[in-house]
Amino acid sequence: MSGDAAITDEKERETMRAIVQREFGESEVLRIEEATLPIPAEGEVRVRVAAAGVHAVDLDIRRDAALPSMPRPTLPMTPGREIAGVVDAVGPGVDADLIGARVVAHVGFRSGGYAEFALSAASALHVIDDGVAFSQAVATIGTGRTAQLVWDAAQIRPTDVVVVPGASGGLGSQMVQLALSEGATVVALHGGPAKRAVVEHLDLGEKHARGRLVPLDANDESWPDRMGELLDGKQPSVLLDGVGGGTARAALESLGRGGRVVIIGWSSGEILRLDTDDIVQGSLSVTVPLGRAVADLRALEARALAALADGRTSPPVDEYGLEDAAAAHDAIAQRRQRGKIVLVPQPR
Ligand SMILES: NC(=O)c1ccc[n+]([C@@H]2O[C@H](COP(=O)([O-])OP(=O)(O)OC[C@H]3O[C@@H](n4cnc5c(N)ncnc54)[C@H](OP(=O)(O)O)[C@@H]3O)[C@@H](O)[C@H]2O)c1
Numbered sequence: 443m444s445g446d447a448a449i450t451d452e453k454e455r456e457t458m459r460a461i462v463q464r465e466f467g468e469s470e471v472l473r474i475e476e477a478t479l480p481i482p483a484e485g486e487v488r489v490r491v492a493a494a495g496v497h498a499v500d501l502d503i504r505r506d507a508a509l510p511s512m513p514r515p516t517l518p519m520t521p522g523r524e525i526a527g528v529v530d531a532v533g534p535g536v537d538a539d540l541i542g543a544r545v546v547a548h549v550g551f552r553s554g555g556y557a558e559f560a561l562s563a564a565s566a567l568h569v570i571d572d573g574v575a576f577s578q579a580v581a582t583i584g585t586g587r588t589a590q591l592v593w594d595a596a597q598i599r600p601t602d603v604v605v606v607p608g609a610s611g612g613l614g615s616q617m618v619q620l621a622l623s624e625g626a627t628v629v630a631l632h633g634g635p636a637k638r639a640v641v642e643h644l645d646l647g648e649k650h651a652r653g654r655l656v657p658l659d660a661n662d663e664s665w666p667d668r669m670g671e672l673l674d675g676k677q678p679s680v681l682l683d684g685v686g687g688g689t690a691r692a693a694l695e696s697l698g699r700g701g702r703v704v705i706i707g708w709s710s711g712e713i714l715r716l717d718t719d720d721i722v723q724g725s726l727s728v729t730v731p732l733g734r735a736v737a738d739l740r741a742l743e744a745r746a747l748a749a750l751a752d753g754r755t756s757p758p759v760d761e762y763g764l765e766d767a768a769a770a771h772d773a774i775a776q777r778r779q780r781g782k783i784v785l786v787p788q789p790r
Contacts (some may be wrong), residue, residue, distance in 0.1 A: 451615030455479055461767045462558035464518045466506035469768035469775070472556075477520070480554070480561045482533030484731040487540060487564050489547070492576035494555035495562025495584060496762075496783040497612075498546065503553075504771065510567040511733065513551050522555020522785070524548055525562065526570070526580040531736045536564045544570050546579040548587070548743065554735070556767050558787045568747055578750060581612060581782035587739060587756075588706065589616040594730040595704045596680055600625030603678040605669075605693045607660060607685035608709055609644065610637040610783035616746075617682045618644045622651040623677075623754040629678060630670055631660040631689060633777060640758050640780045650753045660689045666696045666724050682706070683714050703728045715762065761786045 460477040465607045482488045500521050502508040510570045526546040532538050547562040554560040570579050581773045592613075598604060608614040609630035621628045622645065630641045656664045656672055669678075677698030683690045687710030694703065694716055703726055703735040705714055721728060736742065759779025762770040 458558040459764060460520045460554075461522075461764065462518050462520055463504060466504065466517070469504070469771040471504065472521070472768045472771065474648070474767075477557065479559055482531055482561055484534045485564055486532040486533040486561050487529045487537060487545075487567065489527040489545060489560055489562055490530045491525050491555065491558060491560050491688075493525070493529040493580040493582045493761075493788055494522045494557075494560070494764075494785040494787070496767070496774065497523065497584060497789065498707075498774055498783060499523075501771050506588075508674055515551070515553065520554045520557050520560075522557070523550055523553055524580050524584045525555040525560050526576040526583070527560075529567075532564070540564065540567070540715075541570060543567075544572065544576070546570055546576070546583045546660050546747070548583045548739075549582055551670060556764065556785055558764070560749065568743060571745065571751060574683075574747075577759040577761060577784045577786065578757055579747065580784055581759050582616075582746045582750045582755065583743055584740045585612040585782055586616055586750065586757070589620060590742040590745050590749075591615055591731045591736065592682055592706055596682060596702060596777070597732045598624045598626050598680065602626040602680050603629065603668055603673060603676055603694070604680040604682060605629045605631065605678045606682050607631045607689045608633075608694060609657070610640040610758075610781065611684070611779060612757070613684050613706065613782055615640070615644055615758055618655070619646065619651070619755045619757075620654060620749065621682075622646070622653040623749075625652040625775070627654045627656065627673070627676075629658060631654045631665065631693070633657055633659075634661050635659060637780065643758060646753065646756055655730055657675075658679040663692075666692055669696065671777075677701075680704075684711045686714045687712045691716075694720065697724060697726065700725045700727075702726070705730045706732055757782050759784050763788060
């Protein structure tokens with residue numbers, strides 16, 4: 443069946459709560475407002491948002507400091523590019539049987555996710571099983587697809603020893619779990635004792651995590667020595683880095699000959715520094731999947747969601763109320779995240 447007009451189970455409703463950003467700036471520009479309920483256009487659906495992902499890039503967009511390759515948003519805007527929830531209305535040309543489906547989508551730079559309701563192209567939806575939590579689905583749709591991209595670049599094998607800085611973060615946690623599921627030894631670096639519990643919980647037990655998890659506090663500068671002791675002198679073979687700075691540099695220097703380095707970001711503010719001497723002396727291979735055109739993003743999303751559904755990943759999520767979007771941004775800026783930060787609008 444195809445809808446030729448928006449169909450909703452809440453015909454009387456015209457407004458919703460949404461985070462509206464009217465100026466660029468610090469987190470206080472994220473304010474909750476009563477906004478107009480969006481109406482799906484042709485090829486679109488409206489989703490009652492159960493979980494909206496908060497991404498480090500959202501902070502850059504908020505400050506008007508996103509990479510030049512990203513479109514500059516028009517204000518006012520509602521941030522949020524990752525949503526999970528239930529379809530509550532469809533636009534013309536969309537199968538009305540979708541109403542009521544549990545879905546997750548990356549809506550891209552159209553944004554709008556930090557709200558009780560958000561629009562998505564129907565073609566961007568993935569239907570998710572009842573057993574999959576909305577928060578984990580939304581933690582997977584964007585960050586999980588990036589983890590799959592890293593995965594393709596890294597080609598992890600059971601014999602690998604993989605170092606992951608920022609293992610308590612959204613991307614780091616999923617890279618750790620994928621590498622463990624492959625049977626690799628994973629040195630999961632975290633910033634300070636408070637984040638150790640998050641990293642320890644990345645071990646999903648024997649059924650899904652065949653590898654060995656070695657959590658280490660990267661704030662203790664002797665971590666490379668401690669790693670050497672715990673691994674009986676075996677050197678790491680892979681570095682998956684989204685953090686950069688001194689921690690990533692120390693990890694690079696710990697790699698054995700022929701090591702593989704995948705650079706995916708620089709949460710510390712400083713990208714991993716390395717030069718051709720490092721590469722030649724270590725026979726390193728260095729891959730930067732960031733910024734490349736990806737032929738089939740949807741396939742990466744499907745693979746990430748399959749890993750979630752079959753238990754190879756179970757991303758830790760740190761939930762905030764919709765009205766606490768500014769606090770959620772501050773938590774990322776102040777390095778207080780414990781897994782993927784997700785906004786959970788409360789039903790009213
Ligand atoms: N998520 C994606 O889809 C995606 C896509 C492309 C690129 N990236 C890039 O990959 C990197 C990680 O992304 P993410 O989504 O995992 O971010 P995240 O959830 O904010 O996690 C980043 C982690 O980096 C660590 N970190 C170390 N030094 C830091 C510092 N000075 N400031 C902030 N964090 C610091 C923190 O862990 P500790 O405090 O435990 O060290 C934190 O958990 C970012 O650079 C991001 O731009 C991500």
